[in-house]
Amino acid sequence: MEKRVRVRFAPSPTGGLHMGGVRTALFNYLFAKRHGGDFILRIEDTDQTRFVEGAEQYIIDALKWCGISPNEGVGFGDGPHKPYRQSERKASGIYKKYADKLIASGHAYYAFDTSEELDEMRKRLEAAKVVAPQYNAITRQNMRNSITLSAEEVQKLLAEGKPYVVRLNVPRNEEIRFNDIIRGWVVVNSAQVDDKVLLKSDGMPTYHLAHIVDDIEMQISHAVRGEEWLPSAPGHILIYRYLGLENDMPKLAHLPLILNPDGNGKISKRESRFPVFPLSWKDPREATPFIGYKESGYFPEAFVNVLALLGWNPGTNEEIFSLEEIAKVFDLERVHKSGAKFDPEKAKWFNQQYLRKHSDKELAALFKPTLIEKGYGNLSEQFIEDYCRLVKEKAQFVHEFWQYGSFILEEPTSYDEKVMAKKWNADVKALFVKLVDKFTALQKWDAHELHECFAAATTELGKLDMQVMRVLVTGVAGGPQLFDVMALIGKEKTLERFKTAFSKN
RNA sequence: GGCCCGUUCGUCUAGGGGUUAGGACACGUCCCUUUCACGGAUGAAACACGGGUUCGAUUCCCGUACGGGCUACCA
Numbered sequence: 001m002e003k004r005v006r007v008r009f010a011p012s013p014t015g016g017l018h019m020g021g022v023r024t025a026l027f028n029y030l031f032a033k034r035h036g037g038d039f040i041l042r043i044e045d046t047d048q049t050r051f052v053e054g055a056e057q058y059i060i061d062a063l064k065w066c067g068i069s070p071n072e073g074v075g076f077g078d079g080p081h082k083p084y085r086q087s088e089r090k091a092s093g094i095y096k097k098y099a100d101k102l103i104a105s106g107h108a109y110y111a112f113d114t115s116e117e118l119d120e121m122r123k124r125l126e127a128a129k130v131v132a133p134q135y136n137a138i139t140r141q142n143m144r145n146s147i148t149l150s151a152e153e154v155q156k157l158l159a160e161g162k163p164y165v166v167r168l169n170v171p172r173n174e175e176i177r178f179n180d181i182i183r184g185w186v187v188v189n190s191a192q193v194d195d196k197v198l199l200k201s202d203g204m205p206t207y208h209l210a211h212i213v214d215d216i217e218m219q220i221s222h223a224v225r226g227e228e229w230l231p232s233a234p235g236h237i238l239i240y241r242y243l244g245l246e247n248d249m250p251k252l253a254h255l256p257l258i259l260n261p262d263g264n265g266k267i268s269k270r271e272s273r274f275p276v277f278p279l280s281w282k283d284p285r286e287a288t289p290f291i292g293y294k295e296s297g298y299f300p301e302a303f304v305n306v307l308a309l310l311g312w313n314p315g316t317n318e319e320i321f322s323l324e325e326i327a328k329v330f331d332l333e334r335v336h337k338s339g340a341k342f343d344p345e346k347a348k349w350f351n352q353q354y355l356r357k358h359s360d361k362e363l364a365a366l367f368k369p370t371l372i373e374k375g376y377g378n379l380s381e382q383f384i385e386d387y388c389r390l391v392k393e394k395a396q397f398v399h400e401f402w403q404y405g406s407f408i409l410e411e412p413t414s415y416d417e418k419v420m421a422k423k424w425n426a427d428v429k430a431l432f433v434k435l436v437d438k439f440t441a442l443q444k445w446d447a448h449e450l451h452e453c454f455a456a457a458t459t460e461l462g463k464l465d466m467q468v469m470r471v472l473v474t475g476v477a478g479g480p481q482l483f484d485v486m487a488l489i490g491k492e493k494t495l496e497r498f499k500t501a502f503s504k505n
Numbered sequence: 506g507g508c509c510c511g512u513u514c515g516u517c518u519a520g521g522g523g524u525u526a527g528g529a530c531a532c533g534u535c536c537c538u539u540u541c542a543c544g545g546a547u548g549a550a551a552c553a554c555g556g557g558u559u560c561g562a563u564u565c566c567c568g569u570a571c572g573g574g575c576u577a578c579c580a
Contacts, residue, residue: 230574346530
């Protein structure tokens, strides 16, 4: 029988969760939803030296903003496998129990080497032109561990409370193969795998041991993680095997990385002209915060949509998807092998698509704070909605509403020079003065009436250039439908603007 | 350096032994529009290279190049 699908996102709280991490979480979430399974958030905080204040809460907040909610885990309610923080799970002695099992069967051993001794070993190997110095079947012979030391000596060191680590006893030359859902068969010789530390000298497990123990205990069915884990997967296979759990281990899927748009390397928070964090992230160790997608004006739906299509696609030409829609068709088999460069331009386009899906009322609510900030806190709801309706067709972000429509609220202080130089003269002015007289006589002031009036005037008086009129009223050469703009500005103010324009030009 | 993974327009990608190699973003042109924008149409733009296998390879295999990842008592 197929195992129930249970997947986990297991970040370590060592900093803000960037978009690569969010994408990993997203694919796990989507996979779980697709198969009616469970999605778990587990915090891998086994490295106490790298703990960063606020990082865990940030991870939770970021997932919430994205709409990627785990159904078990830290910050999302306990489930049957609590606790979900490895530092807390350690209290039960679970990791040590598994490590002891490996020691008992001879698949792991104690190592007493100090970090200085480790350094010396590496230097010695480098001097001997060994390209990849590692603690392995060969080098362990010259180190201080329970393989080279006598049983009595080991007992003595242990009894004295000397610090030690537990290492995996990796065979010298053995083929390790595993079938990755995304990449197919991957084959590695154990000579390439080092004797990984399983238990650190502070008693904490390393990632390698901890995630395996937890995945087994939490009955995880699929381990979906970034490609950076691919090289350590063979070691993990060995651990499962030596524990007698190879048949119970989760299926592996290594996701391609998200790459920097301008070339090389995986996406990084520095040297990037676009946000890499979903929410603004202030690292307590650094002076300046990193701005997030939320604060840059992105809708979470757009952000998540972009991410979902990085390394995966449904095989159709559709691109705009809600999380629910993607969850219906998502499949790990369709995930790419190769890394994808993130395209900030396309991300903006996605945001525009979602912007247009919002009602004027919703947009008005989002835009209102900017208006208040600019000193227009007393506008009616209707006016703000109308403003948003006019301005939204060109905008990609709500915060652009101001730059695309501020002339509706603020009188022009100058007039587009190019247009005026080309199209303005005394004759044109005389014509517009007559037009404004007709506008003045209008009983009803709306876009339709204005249009009619303008059309009639054109036949009567001759050609009147609309762009010139636009500049007269707004000062600028571009913007939303002019008659709509004039209607919204209102009769009195529009006529005033014409008068001012005539006096200044 | 070693090991592992990858390589279709500038970017995200569809496709897959025989196709005019399709779509999207960005870009150009045109149409719509007396303004502006949306929209529509259209154009330029890709199978990294070299060997095989095959009647035929962009598609399968092997090399090369290039790119990326990993190489800690970090995850």
